[in-house]
Amino acid sequence: MAVAAPGDRWRALLRVVLAVGLAVILAMALPVTGGHAKPKPSPKQLRKELSELQKNSDKLIAEYYSSRHELQKVEKAEKAARERLRVAQADFERESAQLRLMAAEQYISGGHGAIPAMFGEIDLNGLALVEALTAEQGARLRGFTEVRDRHQRARTEAKTRADELSDRVEELADQKKAAEKVIDKMKDRIDRLYPTPGVRRPDGSWVPQLPSGPDNITPRMRLVKTLIAERFGVPYGIGCYRAIQDGGEHPLGRACDFMLSRGGAMPSAAEARRGDEISAWAIKNARRLGIMYIIYKQRIWHVGTGAWRGMSNRGGTTANHYDHPHISVY
Template identity: 30%
Template sequence: METPASVRPRGGRRAAVALVAFAAALPLVGTATPSAAAPPALAAYNAYAADPGDSKKFAQLNRQIEKLDKEYGGDLAKLKDVQYAAEKSLKKAKDLQQDLIEARDLVAQLAATQYMMNGEDPTVTFVTDANPSDLLSNATLVSHLSQNKAAKVAQIQKLVNDQLQARKQAQAKMTELKKEIKDLLSRKAKINALVKQYKPESPSIGMGGITPRMLKVKNTIDLETGPFPVIGCTRPGDPQDHGSGRACDFMVTTGGAMATGSAQAQGDQAAEYAISHASALGIKYVIWRQRIYDMRSPGWRMMENRGGTTANHYDHVHISVF
């Protein structure tokens, strides 16, 4: 006759196997196809989480951007801002993928520990049929893990949700990127005419390295809306317009302080003057207060958060010329 003690290990094994089965079934970004062994509820989940080739699609879009950048007067900052957002979202999804792999391995370890230390509780076997979102928030599972490990299990729930959200955001950003490229292509004739209107100029020596056109814009903006605490132009090694002498930053504050009051008003005035006189001065685009106004695709548009006052242009007006 079997005693209760002799029954416990076999039940514990069933609980452990159930947990390991769940851990193995957890979907990961980059999985080509759902596991054949995955329960139906997980199969649909895996099908969504399967990698649709985002990195490859993004690489194709990058090649289009590079080509347009050469044809449309250089430094398509508005388009590149969306490119930056898509790249950041894809990286986040990949980072979460690695986190989820590590978390999944932890669940397997916890399951093995459960088998070694605890007895049978048949309620644990429900995990093989449960949806991850329902499963990981269920207190029954947590009760089968030691108190100091419960937070790790809850973390997996958050990783699953975060990973799905990151994937959706990355796909949305790439859709936005495609839209921006399509918009620029639809304006090809107008943009080519605009680019042709302003013959490219060479960087200079003796004028701080800026082009004659940028020098004229710098002097005009300074005369009409200055003086400014400082104006910064050339930045050797910069792959965009600062490096080629076709951009200047008109600082309205110093020390990275957020522009408010009269400083913000001065920035507003400089940006508005540059936009209203863009055609006469050969201005390509203006960035001010985390917004960009590109003459090749007119209208103010918000930009991605770059993480700081200066990076987000809250202390200076950036002006680029053709």
């Protein structure tokens, strides 16, 4: 048997080392899941999640309504407490004026004791005035004491009710936010129950579709329009197909404008927020729904860029897309 030369042995050993090294590198590169992406949730899973969210939502909404009812009772009690304080304040000021007048008359008529010394700044709650006037005005002093105590109780009650009202308002706001979060999650699950129409290529892009139906838009655009209309309302209307060949997607049935005002007017603050919410939702769901780009507030967001980019001034509220988000699909 021939003996391998030293050089051959080293080359064979090097090949083994390289093979082992390559195997280790490949093993490290593969994900723990065996290289398979996490599967998308099935409609059955989505419906199960939606059912759980529905139960949680019903519970939160029930608590919210109960708290609203309690808040109404607290508001009524707080209003009554403020009214009692108003009456008690008026009584207190009237009785205080009467006591000052009595003290002044006592001093002018030559009264003695603590009254002359206190005349410059009379302490209505102090015992000195009470002792000085008890002999002649006991009944009025007792009445003033009752008014003073009633006034103090009214002030304390009003503050307590105001604090309780503040706490209830904060608690209700927290409950409302919690319920809104659950409702938003439910909306997301409902969105995902609708499969996006059309064929998606391996690189993530979408095969174009032909428009159909009386609205002359593609099935993919129709789904986006439907989801936005159901989720956000869009009270000023949605405009999609138009025959004018302007180089955009409207004549192709692949674009819709979600109006926030009428007649080219700037939208209200609330409607502008609606536009922000529609745009944010479209960005979040762009890849799943085949959305190509969004234009809003003289800016454009294109799938794959991840950021808004400013656009040139086209000369008007509508032309600059301040009164509507524009959404185009593939």
